[in-house]
Amino acid sequence: MKKLDVKVIVISGFLIALNVVLSRIITIPGVISFGGFPIIFGGIVFGPIAGFIIGAVGDIVSFMVRPTGPFMPHFVLTSALTGFIPGILTIVLKNKLEDFKLWKAFIAILVGQVITSVLMVPYFRLILFDHPFVLTISKAASKQAINIPTYAVMIKILVQSLYKAGTLQES
Secondary structure, three states: OOOOHHHHHHHHHHHHHHHHHHHOOEOEEEEEEEEHHHHHHHHHOOHHHHHHHHHHHHHHHHHHHHOOOOOHHHHHHHHHHHHHHHHHHHHHOOOHHOOOHHHHHHHHHHHHHHHHHHHHHHHHHHHHHHHOOOHHHHHHHHHHHHHHHHHHHHHHHHHHHHHHHOOOOOO
């Protein structure tokens, strides 16, 4: 896990900006959004604390840029956990940057996305907006069936490339 030094803070700022662009500007609401990718990448590469911060700040800034209804802190929590859970699991699974394993990244992302996107978000939509739980959970699961392997492969490619270039190092 990386310490929150200046380099990590600056890169986290870029990941937050990328999250805002991907989740609010370059998206088709209800169909496709890759806003979770920078959050998950930050959690896996820079650790669970950085992932938590990227997710929370990214969600708040996204709301300020383009509100899609009333502010709900429930969704800030899910965004924060989107970065935290894969970050923790990367540590638990000992997925080191110099020998980054695709299957370990897949497991970390799978567990995080099932907890946050497939379970928590539909539950919050049920209690806050009375959206049908079974319908929202099935739609979320079908989206994540595409997102999870895509995110894992993209993160594997980025980590390998950035590590070889000397941009990422273990701490």
